[in-house]
Amino acid sequence: MMDSDLISxxxxxxxxxxxxxxxxxxxxxxxxxxxxNSLSRERGLLRKILQNIIExxxxxxxxxxxxxxxxYLLLAFSPDSLPGELWQSxxxxxxxxxxxxxxxxxxxxxxxxxxxxxxxxxxxxxxxLIEAAATLGASPLDRFFxxxxxxxxxxxxxxxxxxxxxxxxxxxxxxxIGGNLPGETRVLSIALFDHxxxxxxxxxxxxxxxxxxxxxxTLLLLYAVxxxxxxxxxxx
Amino acid sequence: MTSSNGWIRHRLLLAGVLIHLFVHPSCYAxxxxxxxxxxxxxxxEQIITGFEREHHIRVDVSTASTGALFAQVKSGAPFDIIFAxxxxxxxxxxxxxxxxxxxxxAYGQLVFWTPGQPADERALKQYxxxxxxxxxxxxxxxxxALDTLKLMQVKPDRLVYGTNIAQAFNFVRTGNARAGLVALxxxxxxxxxxxxxxxxxxxxxxxxxxxxxxxEGASTKAELFVAYTFxxxxxxxxxxxxxLTAKTISLAPLETGADG
Numbered sequence: 001m002m003d004s005d006l007i008s009x010x011x012x013x014x015x016x017x018x019x020x021x022x023x024x025x026x027x028x029x030x031x032x033x034x035x036x037n038s039l040s041r042e043r044g045l046l047r048k049i050l051q052n053i054i055e056x057x058x059x060x061x062x063x064x065x066x067x068x069x070x071x072y073l074l075l076a077f078s079p080d081s082l083p084g085e086l087w088q089s090x091x092x093x094x095x096x097x098x099x100x101x102x103x104x105x106x107x108x109x110x111x112x113x114x115x116x117x118x119x120x121x122x123x124x125x126x127x128x129l130i131e132a133a134a135t136l137g138a139s140p141l142d143r144f145f146x147x148x149x150x151x152x153x154x155x156x157x158x159x160x161x162x163x164x165x166x167x168x169x170x171x172x173x174x175x176x177i178g179g180n181l182p183g184e185t186r187v188l189s190i191a192l193f194d195h196x197x198x199x200x201x202x203x204x205x206x207x208x209x210x211x212x213x214x215x216x217x218t219l220l221l222l223y224a225v226x227x228x229x230x231x232x233x234x235x236x
Numbered sequence: 237m238t239s240s241n242g243w244i245r246h247r248l249l250l251a252g253v254l255i256h257l258f259v260h261p262s263c264y265a266x267x268x269x270x271x272x273x274x275x276x277x278x279x280x281e282q283i284i285t286g287f288e289r290e291h292h293i294r295v296d297v298s299t300a301s302t303g304a305l306f307a308q309v310k311s312g313a314p315f316d317i318i319f320a321x322x323x324x325x326x327x328x329x330x331x332x333x334x335x336x337x338x339x340x341x342a343y344g345q346l347v348f349w350t351p352g353q354p355a356d357e358r359a360l361k362q363y364x365x366x367x368x369x370x371x372x373x374x375x376x377x378x379x380x381a382l383d384t385l386k387l388m389q390v391k392p393d394r395l396v397y398g399t400n401i402a403q404a405f406n407f408v409r410t411g412n413a414r415a416g417l418v419a420l421x422x423x424x425x426x427x428x429x430x431x432x433x434x435x436x437x438x439x440x441x442x443x444x445x446x447x448x449x450x451x452e453g454a455s456t457k458a459e460l461f462v463a464y465t466f467x468x469x470x471x472x473x474x475x476x477x478x479x480l481t482a483k484t485i486s487l488a489p490l491e492t493g494a495d496g
Contacts, residue, residue: 074406074407074410074412075410077412078410078411078412079411079412080411081411084411084412094366094412096407096412096413097366097394097396097412097413175399176403177412179368179396179397179398179407179413180371180396180397180398180399181394181396181397193399194371194373194374196303196304196307197301197303197304197371197373197374197375197399198303198373198374199303199306199325199328199374
Protein backbone atom coordinates (compact mmCIF):
# COMPACT_ATOMS: atom_id res chain seq x y z
CA MET A 1 0.00 0.00 0.00
CA MET A 2 1.30 3.44 -0.91
CA ASP A 3 1.69 6.33 1.52
CA SER A 4 -1.20 8.20 -0.05
CA ASP A 5 -3.38 5.13 0.34
CA LEU A 6 -2.44 4.92 4.01
CA ILE A 7 -3.54 8.55 4.40
CA SER A 8 -6.83 7.61 2.71
CA UNK A 9 -7.20 4.62 5.07
CA UNK A 10 -6.71 6.84 8.12
CA UNK A 11 -9.09 9.45 6.74
CA UNK A 12 -11.74 6.81 6.05
CA UNK A 13 -11.51 5.44 9.60
CA UNK A 14 -11.63 8.99 10.97
CA UNK A 15 -14.68 9.87 8.89
CA UNK A 16 -16.51 6.66 9.86
CA UNK A 17 -15.56 7.14 13.52
CA UNK A 18 -16.65 10.79 13.74
CA UNK A 19 -19.84 10.06 11.80
CA UNK A 20 -20.71 7.19 14.15
CA UNK A 21 -20.07 9.38 17.21
CA UNK A 22 -22.35 12.09 15.83
CA UNK A 23 -24.98 9.45 15.11
CA UNK A 24 -24.74 8.07 18.65
CA UNK A 25 -25.38 11.55 20.05
CA UNK A 26 -28.13 12.57 17.62
CA UNK A 27 -29.55 9.23 16.51
CA UNK A 28 -30.09 7.66 19.94
CA UNK A 29 -32.66 10.21 21.18
CA UNK A 30 -34.32 10.12 17.76
CA UNK A 31 -34.60 6.33 17.82
CA UNK A 32 -35.95 6.51 21.39
CA UNK A 33 -38.52 9.14 20.46
CA UNK A 34 -39.68 7.12 17.45
CA UNK A 35 -39.93 3.89 19.44
CA UNK A 36 -41.87 5.45 22.33
CA ASN A 37 -44.17 7.34 20.00
CA SER A 38 -45.25 4.26 18.14
CA LEU A 39 -45.85 2.41 21.41
CA SER A 40 -47.89 4.97 23.35
CA ARG A 41 -51.60 4.53 22.79
CA GLU A 42 -52.89 7.95 23.72
CA ARG A 43 -50.73 10.18 21.57
CA GLY A 44 -51.78 13.54 20.23
CA LEU A 45 -52.63 14.16 16.61
CA LEU A 46 -49.61 16.41 16.10
CA ARG A 47 -47.20 13.78 17.41
CA LYS A 48 -48.86 11.22 15.19
CA ILE A 49 -48.39 13.38 12.11
CA LEU A 50 -44.81 14.18 13.08
CA GLN A 51 -44.03 10.50 13.54
CA ASN A 52 -45.57 9.63 10.19
CA ILE A 53 -43.37 12.21 8.49
CA ILE A 54 -40.12 11.67 10.36
CA GLU A 55 -40.05 7.89 10.07
CA UNK A 56 -39.99 7.83 6.25
CA UNK A 57 -37.61 10.83 6.27
CA UNK A 58 -35.10 8.82 8.32
CA UNK A 59 -35.43 5.89 5.92
CA UNK A 60 -35.03 8.03 2.77
CA UNK A 61 -31.25 7.56 2.34
CA UNK A 62 -31.81 3.79 1.95
CA UNK A 63 -33.79 4.28 -1.25
CA UNK A 64 -32.35 7.55 -2.57
CA UNK A 65 -29.38 7.32 -4.94
CA UNK A 66 -26.37 8.91 -3.20
CA UNK A 67 -26.11 11.22 -6.21
CA UNK A 68 -29.41 12.85 -5.19
CA UNK A 69 -28.07 13.60 -1.71
CA UNK A 70 -24.73 14.68 -3.19
CA UNK A 71 -26.35 17.01 -5.70
CA TYR A 72 -28.50 18.79 -3.11
CA LEU A 73 -25.59 19.04 -0.70
CA LEU A 74 -23.45 20.56 -3.44
CA LEU A 75 -26.11 23.21 -4.02
CA ALA A 76 -26.62 23.78 -0.28
CA PHE A 77 -22.87 24.08 0.40
CA SER A 78 -22.45 26.80 -2.20
CA PRO A 79 -21.63 30.18 -0.63
CA ASP A 80 -24.47 31.53 -2.79
CA SER A 81 -27.03 29.56 -0.76
CA LEU A 82 -28.08 30.28 2.82
CA PRO A 83 -26.54 27.25 4.61
CA GLY A 84 -23.28 27.67 2.71
CA GLU A 85 -23.23 31.40 3.43
CA LEU A 86 -23.83 30.86 7.17
CA TRP A 87 -21.07 28.28 7.37
CA GLN A 88 -18.68 30.51 5.48
CA SER A 89 -19.33 33.54 7.66
CA UNK A 90 -18.88 31.38 10.77
CA UNK A 91 -15.75 29.48 9.75
CA UNK A 92 -14.30 31.31 6.77
CA UNK A 93 -14.21 28.11 4.71
CA UNK A 94 -16.60 26.25 2.44
CA UNK A 95 -18.35 23.04 3.47
CA UNK A 96 -17.72 21.49 0.09
CA UNK A 97 -14.23 19.99 -0.23
CA UNK A 98 -13.90 19.78 3.56
CA UNK A 99 -13.88 16.97 6.11
CA UNK A 100 -16.85 18.48 7.95
CA UNK A 101 -18.84 18.56 4.75
CA UNK A 102 -18.19 14.83 4.40
CA UNK A 103 -19.22 14.24 8.02
CA UNK A 104 -22.49 16.04 7.37
CA UNK A 105 -23.11 14.03 4.21
CA UNK A 106 -22.22 10.75 5.95
CA UNK A 107 -24.50 11.45 8.92
CA UNK A 108 -27.43 11.90 6.54
CA UNK A 109 -26.40 8.90 4.46
CA UNK A 110 -25.92 6.51 7.41
CA UNK A 111 -28.76 7.79 9.62
CA UNK A 112 -31.21 4.93 8.90
CA UNK A 113 -28.50 2.35 9.49
CA UNK A 114 -28.10 3.69 13.01
CA UNK A 115 -31.66 4.64 13.92
CA UNK A 116 -33.59 1.65 12.60
CA UNK A 117 -31.86 -1.22 14.48
CA UNK A 118 -31.93 0.85 17.64
CA UNK A 119 -35.59 1.73 17.24
CA UNK A 120 -36.39 -1.97 16.92
CA UNK A 121 -34.36 -2.72 20.07
CA UNK A 122 -36.09 0.05 22.05
CA UNK A 123 -39.53 -1.06 20.88
CA UNK A 124 -39.00 -4.61 22.11
CA UNK A 125 -37.99 -3.49 25.63
CA UNK A 126 -40.18 -4.80 28.44
CA UNK A 127 -41.91 -1.67 29.68
CA UNK A 128 -42.62 -3.24 33.08
CA LEU A 129 -38.88 -3.27 33.86
CA ILE A 130 -38.56 0.47 33.18
CA GLU A 131 -41.71 1.26 35.11
CA ALA A 132 -40.42 -0.81 38.03
CA ALA A 133 -37.15 1.12 38.01
CA ALA A 134 -39.12 4.38 37.96
CA THR A 135 -41.18 3.38 40.98
CA LEU A 136 -37.92 2.48 42.75
CA GLY A 137 -36.88 6.10 42.27
CA ALA A 138 -34.41 5.88 39.36
CA SER A 139 -34.18 9.14 37.43
CA PRO A 140 -34.86 9.06 33.66
CA LEU A 141 -31.14 9.38 32.87
CA ASP A 142 -30.28 6.69 35.38
CA ARG A 143 -32.94 4.43 33.93
CA PHE A 144 -31.56 5.00 30.45
CA PHE A 145 -27.90 4.36 31.18
CA UNK A 146 -28.10 1.59 33.78
CA UNK A 147 -31.11 -0.25 32.44
CA UNK A 148 -32.01 0.50 28.85
CA UNK A 149 -28.49 0.68 27.39
CA UNK A 150 -27.39 -2.70 28.84
CA UNK A 151 -30.67 -4.32 27.82
CA UNK A 152 -30.37 -2.97 24.29
CA UNK A 153 -26.62 -3.55 23.88
CA UNK A 154 -27.26 -5.88 20.95
CA UNK A 155 -29.19 -3.14 19.16
CA UNK A 156 -26.47 -0.61 19.95
CA UNK A 157 -23.68 -2.84 18.64
CA UNK A 158 -25.56 -3.57 15.42
CA UNK A 159 -26.40 0.12 14.93
CA UNK A 160 -22.83 1.26 15.57
CA UNK A 161 -21.23 -1.41 13.35
CA UNK A 162 -23.68 -0.86 10.50
CA UNK A 163 -23.31 2.92 10.44
CA UNK A 164 -19.52 2.66 10.70
CA UNK A 165 -19.30 0.09 7.89
CA UNK A 166 -21.83 1.93 5.75
CA UNK A 167 -19.80 5.14 6.04
CA UNK A 168 -16.61 3.27 5.08
CA UNK A 169 -18.46 2.12 1.98
CA UNK A 170 -19.70 5.59 1.02
CA UNK A 171 -18.78 6.72 -2.48
CA UNK A 172 -21.35 8.67 -4.44
CA UNK A 173 -21.80 11.58 -2.05
CA UNK A 174 -18.07 11.97 -1.40
CA UNK A 175 -17.41 11.90 -5.13
CA UNK A 176 -19.83 14.76 -5.65
CA ILE A 177 -18.87 17.06 -2.77
CA GLY A 178 -15.32 15.99 -1.90
CA GLY A 179 -13.02 17.43 -4.54
CA ASN A 180 -10.48 14.64 -3.98
CA LEU A 181 -8.19 16.40 -1.48
CA PRO A 182 -5.59 14.05 0.05
CA GLY A 183 -5.96 13.80 3.83
CA GLU A 184 -9.16 15.84 3.71
CA THR A 185 -11.69 14.23 1.38
CA ARG A 186 -9.92 11.45 -0.54
CA VAL A 187 -11.36 8.41 1.24
CA LEU A 188 -10.55 4.81 0.28
CA SER A 189 -13.43 4.36 -2.14
CA ILE A 190 -12.32 7.50 -4.02
CA ALA A 191 -8.67 6.42 -4.02
CA LEU A 192 -9.78 3.07 -5.45
CA PHE A 193 -11.81 4.82 -8.16
CA ASP A 194 -8.72 6.91 -9.03
CA HIS A 195 -6.53 3.83 -9.35
CA UNK A 196 -9.04 2.20 -11.68
CA UNK A 197 -9.39 5.36 -13.78
CA UNK A 198 -5.59 5.64 -14.02
CA UNK A 199 -5.51 1.94 -15.08
CA UNK A 200 -3.40 1.10 -12.03
CA UNK A 201 -5.14 -2.21 -11.34
CA UNK A 202 -2.39 -3.41 -8.98
CA UNK A 203 -3.09 -0.70 -6.41
CA UNK A 204 -6.82 -0.99 -7.09
CA UNK A 205 -6.68 -4.69 -6.16
CA UNK A 206 -5.09 -3.92 -2.79
CA UNK A 207 -7.83 -1.43 -1.84
CA UNK A 208 -10.74 -3.37 -3.35
CA UNK A 209 -9.62 -6.62 -1.74
CA UNK A 210 -9.07 -4.88 1.59
CA UNK A 211 -12.54 -3.30 1.54
CA UNK A 212 -14.13 -6.60 0.56
CA UNK A 213 -12.44 -8.46 3.43
CA UNK A 214 -13.28 -5.65 5.89
CA UNK A 215 -16.95 -5.64 4.92
CA UNK A 216 -17.23 -9.41 5.05
CA UNK A 217 -15.50 -9.69 8.44
CA THR A 218 -17.69 -6.90 9.86
CA LEU A 219 -20.86 -8.69 8.80
CA LEU A 220 -19.48 -12.05 9.96
CA LEU A 221 -18.85 -10.64 13.43
CA LEU A 222 -22.18 -8.87 13.43
CA TYR A 223 -24.08 -12.07 12.71
CA ALA A 224 -22.03 -13.92 15.34
CA VAL A 225 -22.84 -11.26 17.95
CA UNK A 226 -26.46 -11.30 16.91
CA UNK A 227 -26.77 -15.08 17.26
CA UNK A 228 -24.92 -15.27 20.55
CA UNK A 229 -26.81 -12.50 22.27
CA UNK A 230 -30.09 -13.66 20.95
CA UNK A 231 -29.42 -17.06 22.55
CA UNK A 232 -28.05 -15.36 25.65
CA UNK A 233 -31.20 -13.33 26.27
CA UNK A 234 -33.27 -16.44 25.75
CA UNK A 235 -31.48 -18.42 28.44
CA UNK A 236 -31.26 -15.67 31.04
CA MET B 237 -49.35 -33.00 -32.98
CA THR B 238 -50.74 -33.51 -29.47
CA SER B 239 -52.53 -30.76 -27.68
CA SER B 240 -49.81 -30.51 -25.00
CA ASN B 241 -47.23 -29.97 -27.71
CA GLY B 242 -49.36 -27.21 -29.13
CA TRP B 243 -49.63 -25.63 -25.73
CA ILE B 244 -45.83 -25.58 -25.33
CA ARG B 245 -45.38 -24.11 -28.77
CA HIS B 246 -47.95 -21.51 -27.99
CA ARG B 247 -46.11 -20.65 -24.79
CA LEU B 248 -42.76 -20.42 -26.54
CA LEU B 249 -44.25 -18.16 -29.17
CA LEU B 250 -45.67 -15.93 -26.46
CA ALA B 251 -42.31 -15.84 -24.70
CA GLY B 252 -40.67 -14.87 -27.96
CA VAL B 253 -43.10 -12.00 -28.42
CA LEU B 254 -42.56 -10.86 -24.83
CA ILE B 255 -38.77 -10.98 -25.14
CA HIS B 256 -39.08 -8.93 -28.30
CA LEU B 257 -41.16 -6.37 -26.47
CA PHE B 258 -38.83 -6.05 -23.52
CA VAL B 259 -35.52 -6.02 -25.35
CA HIS B 260 -34.57 -2.40 -25.81
CA PRO B 261 -34.14 -1.30 -29.43
CA SER B 262 -30.51 -0.44 -28.63
CA CYS B 263 -29.80 -4.16 -28.48
CA TYR B 264 -30.55 -4.52 -32.16
CA ALA B 265 -27.44 -5.23 -34.12
CA UNK B 266 -28.07 -2.64 -36.80
CA UNK B 267 -27.74 0.31 -34.45
CA UNK B 268 -24.31 1.88 -34.15
CA UNK B 269 -23.02 1.95 -30.57
CA UNK B 270 -20.69 4.74 -29.52
CA UNK B 271 -18.96 5.33 -26.19
CA UNK B 272 -17.90 8.93 -25.60
CA UNK B 273 -15.84 10.79 -23.02
CA UNK B 274 -17.92 13.30 -21.05
CA UNK B 275 -16.44 16.48 -22.57
CA UNK B 276 -17.35 15.58 -26.16
CA UNK B 277 -20.87 14.28 -25.55
CA UNK B 278 -22.88 17.36 -26.51
CA UNK B 279 -20.83 17.88 -29.67
CA UNK B 280 -21.14 14.23 -30.61
CA GLU B 281 -24.89 14.40 -30.24
CA GLN B 282 -25.04 17.20 -32.79
CA ILE B 283 -22.88 15.15 -35.14
CA ILE B 284 -25.17 12.17 -34.67
CA THR B 285 -28.27 14.21 -35.49
CA GLY B 286 -26.76 15.09 -38.87
CA PHE B 287 -25.49 11.57 -39.45
CA GLU B 288 -28.83 9.92 -38.70
CA ARG B 289 -30.60 12.30 -41.04
CA GLU B 290 -28.16 11.61 -43.85
CA HIS B 291 -27.65 7.85 -43.49
CA HIS B 292 -30.79 6.61 -41.69
CA ILE B 293 -28.67 4.60 -39.26
CA ARG B 294 -29.59 4.84 -35.61
CA VAL B 295 -26.85 5.59 -33.11
CA ASP B 296 -26.86 4.83 -29.37
CA VAL B 297 -24.52 6.81 -27.14
CA SER B 298 -23.06 5.94 -23.72
CA THR B 299 -21.10 8.50 -21.77
CA ALA B 300 -18.35 7.46 -19.38
CA SER B 301 -14.86 8.52 -18.48
CA THR B 302 -12.13 7.35 -20.84
CA GLY B 303 -10.81 5.04 -18.10
CA ALA B 304 -14.21 3.45 -17.66
CA LEU B 305 -14.65 3.09 -21.44
CA PHE B 306 -11.23 1.46 -21.59
CA ALA B 307 -12.20 -1.07 -18.93
CA GLN B 308 -15.54 -1.71 -20.64
CA VAL B 309 -13.92 -2.38 -24.00
CA LYS B 310 -11.48 -4.79 -22.38
CA SER B 311 -14.32 -6.71 -20.81
CA GLY B 312 -16.10 -7.02 -24.13
CA ALA B 313 -18.58 -4.14 -24.14
CA PRO B 314 -20.34 -4.10 -27.53
CA PHE B 315 -19.17 -0.70 -28.78
CA ASP B 316 -18.43 0.08 -32.40
CA ILE B 317 -16.61 3.38 -31.84
CA ILE B 318 -15.03 5.05 -28.82
CA PHE B 319 -14.49 8.82 -28.71
CA ALA B 320 -11.84 9.08 -25.99
CA UNK B 321 -10.55 12.20 -24.26
CA UNK B 322 -6.89 11.35 -24.77
CA UNK B 323 -4.58 9.37 -27.03
CA UNK B 324 -2.93 7.24 -24.36
CA UNK B 325 -5.74 4.80 -23.82
CA UNK B 326 -6.77 4.45 -27.47
CA UNK B 327 -3.10 3.71 -28.26
CA UNK B 328 -3.02 1.13 -25.48
CA UNK B 329 -6.13 -0.60 -26.81
CA UNK B 330 -4.63 -0.55 -30.28
CA UNK B 331 -1.40 -2.16 -29.09
CA UNK B 332 -3.46 -4.90 -27.47
CA UNK B 333 -5.29 -5.66 -30.69
CA UNK B 334 -8.73 -4.31 -29.81
CA UNK B 335 -9.00 -1.79 -32.65
CA UNK B 336 -8.94 -1.56 -36.41
CA UNK B 337 -8.66 2.22 -36.67
CA UNK B 338 -7.31 5.05 -34.50
CA UNK B 339 -7.49 8.72 -35.40
CA UNK B 340 -7.32 12.13 -33.73
CA UNK B 341 -10.66 13.89 -34.05
CA ALA B 342 -10.17 17.00 -31.92
CA TYR B 343 -7.81 18.93 -29.67
CA GLY B 344 -9.32 20.19 -26.44
CA GLN B 345 -8.86 23.81 -25.36
CA LEU B 346 -8.62 24.99 -21.81
CA VAL B 347 -10.11 28.19 -20.38
CA PHE B 348 -9.81 29.99 -17.07
CA TRP B 349 -13.37 30.64 -15.94
CA THR B 350 -14.47 32.98 -13.14
CA PRO B 351 -18.26 33.49 -13.13
CA GLY B 352 -19.22 37.11 -12.54
CA GLN B 353 -15.65 38.38 -12.81
CA PRO B 354 -13.58 39.46 -15.76
CA ALA B 355 -11.05 36.75 -16.61
CA ASP B 356 -7.65 37.37 -18.12
CA GLU B 357 -4.04 36.29 -17.70
CA ARG B 358 -3.43 38.59 -14.74
CA ALA B 359 -6.58 37.41 -12.95
CA LEU B 360 -5.37 33.82 -13.31
CA LYS B 361 -1.84 34.58 -12.10
CA GLN B 362 -3.12 36.46 -9.06
CA TYR B 363 -5.94 34.06 -8.27
CA UNK B 364 -6.32 33.01 -4.64
CA UNK B 365 -9.12 30.88 -3.26
CA UNK B 366 -10.44 27.55 -4.45
CA UNK B 367 -9.65 26.55 -8.01
CA UNK B 368 -11.34 23.54 -9.61
CA UNK B 369 -9.60 21.41 -12.21
CA UNK B 370 -10.09 17.86 -13.51
CA UNK B 371 -8.09 15.14 -11.81
CA UNK B 372 -4.59 15.42 -13.36
CA UNK B 373 -3.84 11.78 -12.67
CA UNK B 374 -6.24 10.42 -15.24
CA UNK B 375 -8.15 13.26 -16.92
CA UNK B 376 -6.29 14.84 -19.86
CA UNK B 377 -7.80 18.27 -19.15
CA UNK B 378 -6.61 17.99 -15.57
CA UNK B 379 -3.06 17.22 -16.62
CA UNK B 380 -3.08 20.18 -19.00
CA ALA B 381 -4.48 22.38 -16.22
CA LEU B 382 -1.75 21.38 -13.79
CA ASP B 383 0.94 21.98 -16.44
CA THR B 384 -0.51 25.46 -17.01
CA LEU B 385 -0.58 26.31 -13.31
CA LYS B 386 3.05 25.27 -12.92
CA LEU B 387 4.19 27.16 -15.98
CA MET B 388 2.36 30.34 -15.00
CA GLN B 389 3.27 29.92 -11.35
CA VAL B 390 -0.31 30.17 -10.18
CA LYS B 391 -0.70 29.28 -6.53
CA PRO B 392 -4.36 29.04 -5.51
CA ASP B 393 -5.15 28.47 -1.83
CA ARG B 394 -6.82 25.21 -2.60
CA LEU B 395 -6.89 23.03 -5.69
CA VAL B 396 -9.89 20.70 -5.91
CA TYR B 397 -10.19 17.84 -8.38
CA GLY B 398 -13.27 16.85 -10.30
CA THR B 399 -13.39 13.26 -11.52
CA ASN B 400 -13.54 14.67 -15.01
CA ILE B 401 -13.79 18.08 -16.61
CA ALA B 402 -17.59 18.02 -16.30
CA GLN B 403 -17.39 17.74 -12.52
CA ALA B 404 -14.74 20.44 -12.28
CA PHE B 405 -17.11 22.64 -14.28
CA ASN B 406 -19.98 21.85 -11.91
CA PHE B 407 -17.90 22.80 -8.86
CA VAL B 408 -17.57 26.28 -10.35
CA ARG B 409 -21.11 26.46 -11.71
CA THR B 410 -22.62 25.72 -8.27
CA GLY B 411 -20.41 28.39 -6.67
CA ASN B 412 -18.47 25.99 -4.47
CA ALA B 413 -15.29 27.01 -6.27
CA ARG B 414 -14.98 30.62 -7.44
CA ALA B 415 -12.95 29.69 -10.51
CA GLY B 416 -11.74 26.75 -12.51
CA LEU B 417 -9.74 25.60 -15.49
CA VAL B 418 -12.42 24.05 -17.67
CA ALA B 419 -12.98 23.17 -21.33
CA LEU B 420 -13.80 25.84 -23.89
CA UNK B 421 -16.47 23.45 -25.22
CA UNK B 422 -18.30 23.69 -21.89
CA UNK B 423 -18.46 27.48 -21.69
CA UNK B 424 -19.45 27.55 -25.37
CA UNK B 425 -22.18 25.00 -24.79
CA UNK B 426 -23.79 27.19 -22.12
CA UNK B 427 -23.18 30.40 -24.10
CA UNK B 428 -21.40 32.06 -21.19
CA UNK B 429 -20.31 35.68 -21.60
CA UNK B 430 -16.87 35.90 -23.20
CA UNK B 431 -15.60 38.29 -20.50
CA UNK B 432 -15.88 35.57 -17.86
CA UNK B 433 -13.39 33.20 -19.43
CA UNK B 434 -9.89 33.47 -20.80
CA UNK B 435 -8.50 31.03 -23.34
CA UNK B 436 -5.29 29.46 -22.05
CA UNK B 437 -2.59 29.71 -24.75
CA UNK B 438 -2.24 26.20 -26.23
CA UNK B 439 1.54 26.27 -25.79
CA UNK B 440 1.11 26.35 -21.97
CA UNK B 441 0.45 22.63 -21.93
CA UNK B 442 0.81 19.45 -23.94
CA UNK B 443 -1.91 19.30 -26.58
CA UNK B 444 -5.12 17.66 -25.32
CA UNK B 445 -5.29 15.25 -28.20
CA UNK B 446 -8.58 13.37 -28.33
CA UNK B 447 -8.65 10.19 -30.39
CA UNK B 448 -11.34 7.89 -31.60
CA UNK B 449 -11.01 4.18 -32.21
CA UNK B 450 -13.09 1.77 -34.24
CA UNK B 451 -13.16 -1.55 -32.43
CA GLU B 452 -12.05 -4.78 -34.02
CA GLY B 453 -15.47 -6.44 -34.23
CA ALA B 454 -17.36 -3.26 -35.13
CA SER B 455 -20.08 -3.01 -37.75
CA THR B 456 -18.91 -1.79 -41.16
CA LYS B 457 -21.13 1.24 -40.65
CA ALA B 458 -18.59 2.48 -38.11
CA GLU B 459 -16.29 3.62 -40.92
CA LEU B 460 -19.21 5.50 -42.41
CA PHE B 461 -19.58 7.42 -39.17
CA VAL B 462 -15.84 8.11 -38.97
CA ALA B 463 -15.91 9.46 -42.52
CA TYR B 464 -18.83 11.69 -41.55
CA THR B 465 -16.88 12.93 -38.51
CA PHE B 466 -14.01 14.10 -40.75
CA UNK B 467 -16.32 15.65 -43.31
CA UNK B 468 -15.59 19.41 -43.71
CA UNK B 469 -19.03 20.35 -42.38
CA UNK B 470 -18.58 18.27 -39.25
CA UNK B 471 -15.04 19.57 -38.77
CA UNK B 472 -16.48 23.09 -38.75
CA UNK B 473 -19.06 22.03 -36.17
CA UNK B 474 -16.33 20.56 -33.94
CA UNK B 475 -14.35 23.79 -34.20
CA UNK B 476 -17.40 25.90 -33.38
CA UNK B 477 -18.00 23.73 -30.33
CA UNK B 478 -14.68 24.82 -28.87
CA UNK B 479 -12.11 22.36 -30.18
CA LEU B 480 -9.18 22.64 -32.48
CA THR B 481 -8.88 20.15 -35.31
CA ALA B 482 -5.97 18.93 -37.41
CA LYS B 483 -6.71 21.87 -39.71
CA THR B 484 -6.61 24.62 -37.10
CA ILE B 485 -3.96 23.47 -34.69
CA SER B 486 -0.70 25.26 -35.30
CA LEU B 487 1.46 22.79 -33.42
CA ALA B 488 3.79 20.74 -35.58
CA PRO B 489 4.60 17.98 -36.22
CA LEU B 490 1.19 16.45 -35.92
CA GLU B 491 0.56 12.95 -34.68
CA THR B 492 -2.46 11.58 -36.41
CA GLY B 493 -2.45 8.12 -34.93
CA ALA B 494 -2.22 4.71 -36.55
CA ASP B 495 -3.00 5.82 -40.04
CA GLY B 496 -0.64 8.80 -39.90
